[in-house]
Amino acid sequence: MSANENRVHLAPKEITVSKGQEEEPDSLVKYFSVVWCKPSKKKHKKWEGDAVLIVKGKSFTLKDLEGKDIGRGIGYKFKELEKIEEGQTMTIGGKEIEVMGIISPDDFNSGRCFQLGGGSSAALRSSQAVKKCFSNPFKSVCKLSSKENRQKSFQNCKPRHDPYAPNSLVMPRPDNNHQWMFSKNCFPVVDVVIDPHLVFHLRPHQKEGIIFLYECVMGMRVNGRCGAILADEMGLGKTLQCISLIWTLQCQGPYGGKPVIKKTLIVSPGSLVNNWRKEFQKWLGIERIKIFTVDQDHKVEEFTKSPFYPVLIISYEMLLRSLDQIKNIKFDLLICDEGHRLKNSTIKTATALISLACEKRIILTGTPVQNDLQEFFALIDFVNPGILGSLPSYRKIYEEPIIKSRQPSASEEEKELGERRAAELTCLTGLFVLRRTQEVINKYLPPKIENVVFCRPGALQVELYRKLLNSQAVRFCLQGLLENSSHLICIGALKKLCNHPCLLFSSVKEKECSSTWDENEERNLYEGLINVFPADYNPLMFTEEESGKLQVLSKLLAVIHELCPDEKVVLVSNYTQTLNILQEVCKRHGYAYTRLDGQTQISQRQQIVDGFNSKYSSDFIFLLSSKAGGVGLNLIGGSHLILYDIDWNPATDIQAMSRVWRDGQKHPVHIYRLLTTGTIEEKIYQRQISKQGLSGAVVDLTKTCDHIQFSVEELKNLFTLHESSHCVTHDLLDCECTGENHTGDSLEKLPVFRNCQLGTHQQKSDSLKPVSMSQLKQWKHFSGDHLNLTDPFLERIRENVSFFFQNITNQTTAI
Ligand SMILES: Nc1ncnc2c1ncn2[C@@H]1O[C@H](COP(=O)(O)OP(=O)(O)OP(=O)(O)O)[C@@H](O)[C@H]1O
Ligand SMILES: [Mg+2]
Known part of the structure; x- marks a missing residue:
């Protein structure tokens, strides 16, 4: 297959x-x-x-x-x-x-x-069964039992690289207890030294990360446990840290210098399989280590037969299909990239991976793992099975008291118990979970100029918007009279309209022809709408003027093209149909583009990304559907990123933004988030940056709008069009300025808090979080009329923009 x-x-x-x-x-x-x-x-x-x-x-x-x-x-x-x-x-x-x-x-x-x-048999899985496979981590590769062999090895017991050379990175030596447990053959302890070729490139946080991973998988942090979770924020180079670990353990070990591992299995999302191969090549060249990636032409059988490949890289989907063969291979190290998908232990992928008898397990994820206590358990139990006991006992001991202590009605006693349990849990798991935030890498990155751009809606958009809000469907929603999910239909229609009226037109037309039209609640929503469009309206002939955002986008692309002819743009939407429109705009203006969305063949994805990133590429625009396949991609070929629409889940937008502002980026990065003034888009943005949006659950990419419960009050707010405001979000900030180029509050930068179920003692600044309302107030902001900025890009689009917020990170190296 x-x-x-x-x-x-x-x-x-x-x-x-x-x-x-x-x-x-x-x-x-x-x-x-x-x-x-x-x-x-x-x-x-x-x-x-x-x-x-x-x-x-x-x-x-x-x-x-x-x-x-x-x-x-x-x-x-x-x-x-x-x-x-x-x-x-x-x-x-x-x-x-x-x-x-x-x-x-x-x-x-x-x-x-x-x-x-x-x-679902996973549900019955007992941690005990997995525990059985715990063993001496060296047994498989250090089988020298005879005296002669041992003596022979003793003579070769020299570190592979000089531990005393300047800048050498030496792994901590095992303590006596570890030696007693794991060096049964009494091999002498030899320094394990990271290849200087790699050390030359490593950032300080990566050196620390490698030591952390080494200690974890060697069972030096928690006795007899060899799992780790590396949850560094996006773009910190988790891949390089793992490659360094693999290369080191592949060639070295602390006991007699014997290599610790022979074979490594890396499981990643399909779109990243080739990225892994490329990273191996980038850091180690093609000679040092042979990598086998599974695809249509390269089957697992080939890997099994050949002794040359120490590393197998496979997608989660392919792993399921080849599970029988994979199970027959003895892997010494298992790495699960974007491993938060294992947060549910009953799904097939997790069951399959749990069934592999490999005890050195690493999960890589850019998503904070502590936000949900049940998912946290699944991830912890995957890397270090049984360490938190059984699920029922974990629930009783940790989850219930911690959750109870967070309720407003909790008694002092309950609060204290919950906090103590949370502290205990953090302390235990903190030994093998590592998370660093993007701040550690900021100083290596060029400046980032982030803009929130409030675009005035076009006349047709306003008229249609009013009509939708006056529809029977919306009125019923506000009276709580409709079915559970009918508000989602109304929200969907308003979001489409914000992107472009032609999308709404198509939906209406489609519904008219639908056989189920009569029973459909959409009928109530679309009634009379078609009359608002010109009689000869043709959605294929859509114009830019009909959508405020599209007008801004078109001007923005033109000015980037003109002022930075060598730079490229990543253009993001969450909707395939909207991407189609954006693609048409590219065609009309003659911009060369490439596109990656949910329908792009996995085998082609890396090629498309490489093509765009290449300095020889003529592509000006990368059209990206962020939900379908944005995760983990490096799009450093682009230095301008435009988010055409907004998602309820801030994690989706942050994921997309992190694709360009990462290691390897040469140009200052410009991010533009387009919102239609006074509309539902502003409300969604406000929700993202308000307390509700900041709650733990939404940092998870799988959470969608369907998970949000709206009160009638909230729906009323959502279904209101603010026609006279320049920026409703600014109106809400309690800011005294009137939009005349306010440089932001002079308050000290407020820390960003992660709302984590494990409690306050754990909270560190976490740049994965969206800005909060109070932080936004500190951003430079101004209305379109008052713009007296030197920013040539904003200058060009001001005519269609009612308000801007702007924030610059790393200004020291600014343009
Ligand atoms: N020390 C370094 N020097 C230069 N470039 C680096 C370094 N470390 C990593 N990179 C580059 O940074 C980019 C991001 O690295 P990587 O893809 O490993 O990030 P990540 O932590 O896996 O992020 P994500 O969570 O988004 O997957 C890659 O192009 C990688 O080659
Ligand atoms: Mg990654």
Whole structure:
């Protein structure tokens, strides 16, 4: 089975705003692996099992792993079924599901996707079973038992690199206890020294990180435990730290200099498999270490047969398919990149990985891990099985008291108990969890100029917006009269309108032709809307003037192109249809572009990224769907990043922004976040930067708008258009300025707090968090009318902009 075949085959990308093109050919069938449970409002879903979701046109079938139908439905909105992607949760056929991955038609037809004997067996997994595989970490590779062999080795017991050379990076020596436990053959202790070739490039935090990882996997931090979680923020070079560790353990060891590991398994999202290979090459060249990446032409069998490859890199999807072969290989080190996906131990991927008998396990993640106590348990238990006891006892001992102590109604006693338990938990897990924030790397990066740009809506947008707000659907929502999720339809329509009225036009037209139109609540929302559009309106002939943001975008691209002809732009939207419009704008203006979205073949992704990053590339624009595949990408070829739309989840936007401002970036980075003034986009932004948005749960990329509960009061606010304000967000800041180039409050910079379930003692500044309201007040801000900035980019777009916020990081090296 090839990686290519694992993709959903969809129609070629074109502008899909016209009615005809929106329709799904009936013959197209898509398959997804999912987990399901009964619908509940609980934050922590207790998934009841794995299943296969089959989507055909507007209908679906849900099958359990024994192939039995456990749900069916027909007459679904094609749009909803069309955009299903990994990580999405939804309620269909009376079951709540989370999509875990895409299944190829071949895997479905062959029945392979039903294998693995039901992923939910993980729920029954006992930590004890895994514990059994604990053993002397050296047993597999230090088997020298005979006297002669030992003596021979003693003579060669010299460090591989000079530990006394200037700038050498030497790993801590094992203490007596460790020697007693692990050096049964009484080998002499030899210094383990990181290859100077690597040390030359390492940043100070990376050196510390390598020592940390070394101590963890050697069982020097927690007796007999060899797991670690490296949760450094995005872009800190977790890959290089791991490569340094692998290369070191591959060639060296503290006892007699014997290598500690022979084979390493790296599991990563499909889009990053080739990035890993490239990073190995970048830091170690092609000679030192041979890397095997699994793809359609390179199967696991080949790796098994060849003695030359110490490292196997495979995607999570491919791992599931090749699990039987992988299980037969003895791996000494397991690295799970973007490993927060293992936070749910009952899903198939986690079950598969847990079943591997490798005790040196590292999870890499850019997402803070402590925000959710149950997910935290799953990650900790994965790297160091059983260290927190069983799940029920963990719940009783840690989770319940900690959560209770955070309730407003908690008694003093409960508060104290909760805090003590949280401290204990932090102390225990802190030994093998490391997180550093982006601040450690800022000084190596060029300046970052971040702009929040409030764009005036176009006349047609305003008229349509008013009409939508006056619709029966919105009024019913505000009276709490409609179905549970109908507010989401209203929100969706308003967001589309903000991006471009033609998107709304297409939805209305599509609904008119739909057979289920009569029963559809969208009917109430769209009633009379079409009359607001000009009679001969053609969505394919959309104009830039019809959308405030598009007008700003178009001018922004023109000025970047003119003033920085060597620089490139990453243009981000969360919606494929919006990307289609942006792509059309590129075409109209003759800008060379490339595009990566959920439909891009995994095997092509790295090629597209490399092409864009290359200095020889003629691409001016990288069109990126941030939700589908933005995670972990390095897009340092671009130095301007424009977020065309805003997501409820600040983590999605922050993920996207981190793609360009990272190590290797040569130019000052300009970030533009476009918001339509006075509309729902401002409200979403306010939510991101207010307390609600800052709560732990939303830093998780898998959380979507569907997870948010809105009160009627909140909906009222959401469904209000502020036509006379330059910037509602500024109005809310209690700022005394009137928008005339305010340089921000002179207060000392407030610390950014991470709202972490483990309590306040853990809180450090965390740049993964969005700015807060009070921080925003400190940003330079000014209305479009008062602009007297030297910023040539903003100068050019001011005509369509009602307000700006701007913040510059690393100004010392400023432009
Ligand atoms: N010491 C260094 N010197 C120069 N470049 C570096 C260094 N360390 C890492 N890099 C580069 O920085 C970029 C980001 O590194 P990497 O992809 O490992 O980040 P990450 O921590 O995995 O981030 P994410 O969480 O987004 O995946 C890469 O292009 C990498 O080659
Ligand atoms: Mg990474």
